[in-house]
Amino acid sequence: MIRVLIAENVHLFRSGLVALLDGEPDISVVETVDCGSKLLAATAHCRPEVALVDLGLPDLDGIDTGAMLLERVPDCAVIIMAEHRRPGDLRRAAAAGAGGFLLKDTSPARLVQAIRDVANGERVIDADLAFSELTASQSPLTPRELDVLRATADGATVAEIARSLFLAAGTVRNYLARIVSKVGARTRLEAVAIAEENGWLWNGTSRSRRRYRPER
Template identity: 50%
Template sequence: MIRILIAEDQAMMRGALTVLLNLEPDMEVVAEVSDGDGILDAVARTTPDVALLDIELPGMSGLEACRRIGLEHPDCRRVIVTTFGRPGYLRRAMEAGARGFLVKDRPVDGLARAIRAVVAGETVVDPDLASAALRAGGSPLTDRERDVLVAAEDGATVAEIADRLHLAQNTVRNYLSAAIGKTATRNRSAAARVARDRGWL
């Protein structure tokens, strides 16, 4: 049996995936998690073969969980299953060690086939998204520029961002200015929005 963990914050989606995958003769859902912070404990407790991870979860993101599972439980294969089919997310998922990246609007039998393929050692990526990611290229933002934009998304002031990230205010302004230039926008809220839409945050 292929043992599966599902990390999905929407209860209806999580329950539907569990029911459908449990109908497969060679699959068993051994854990359901509704937020990112519970993923690592659930993996340690239930030792799944595959973790299906949403990207945008309360607490730790699915992308960060993907990376951490790889470090702490390398035998657990990770598949991102998301509503957000963005090229930037695909690149970051692959960098984090994901073996699959699927968009939720695909048929469920495709998910079961993808899980089997990943367990067999293959990498499975939505083909349309893969070609879009190749065309789009990587994120131009540095890690620090990304951190500053994420901190700016809630409308925080430069002083608040500096305090939160333990940076000087002039350094924050420099990172924000660079991010605005790289996203070809006029202000930090627009820069954050563009970067989020492209999957860079």
Template identity: 45%
Template sequence: MTAIRVLLADDEHLIRGALAALLALEDDLAVVAEAASGPEALSMARAHRPDVAVLDLQMPGGDGVSVAEALRRELPGCATMIVTGHGRAGHLKRALAAGVRGFLPKTVSAQRLAEVIRTVHGGHRYIDPELAADAISAGDSPLTAREAELLEMAEDGAPINEIAARAGLAAGTVRNYLSSAAAKLGAENRHTAARMARERGWL
């Protein structure tokens, strides 16, 4: 029996090392590569051509969903899974749109993770029921792509003029977009709106 070749990508070395050690105990799984960032995950996948890539949602240099999108184009034979410490509704929808086959919290046991790796390798899908329920209850983002983009720029407290310069827009236009976004979210200002949108996975 040929073992399922697994890539583990997580920027937390302790978690990644522990997972690799636990998965190594499974006879039918082989961790062939590890990565600590989005770009490293892609280069390791190209070099080792794993059957399944287990990707942390948030990594330096590119999140798990963007890595999954790239892998779907470059290595269509590699199934992708996302593990996350904070599964927001918007993240799950983005992941499914990117062709991700597994989506589960970091709180799962190594045994459960191994089962899900086998499931996605077999061509099936596994979404954690609680994360799926949260996604359904949160609904779709009311923000336009431009509103979300400008809210993300406003997240770190940047002034309107700076956001306008970065976006190539007039300050008044930026103010209008941000006011519209805040109104849609029922937020008193752009900073609160950005935080709320981030919490719901819409940024």
């Protein structure tokens, strides 16, 4: 029997997963939670073999949560489930050690088989997402520009970025102006969104849960 833990904050979708999986003769849902912190706490007593983790958990990033779960329960396979197809998320999930990455509109039969596959040590990836990853454009930004943009995405002001990266405030502003121009954005916020959508921003790094805020 494959022991499955579900981390999904939408009650209706979570209930649907339970009904689907408990109807399988070789799968048992041992715990359901609605946020990342509860997921990590639940692993201590339910010892799942497979964890279905929503990418968009309300308190913690789903991929980061999956990575922390794997540190506590290395034998548990993690399947990240996402609403949207973004190449950057797939790269982060793979770097975090996830055994699978599926979209939420995948078929019930595909999901059930994915659980069986990852429980047997295989890796499962949404085919369209994998193709998007292969055809995704390369980042036009330098490593230093990415550092500045990540800090911007984390909500840091120009002064905070300058202090953390040991740069002058004017240099940070110059970097931001070049970034906006390079990615074809109109604003810094739009530059962050474009970089995230193309998978340039995090690309294997841990994603912060802070939100962008304008410079003060």
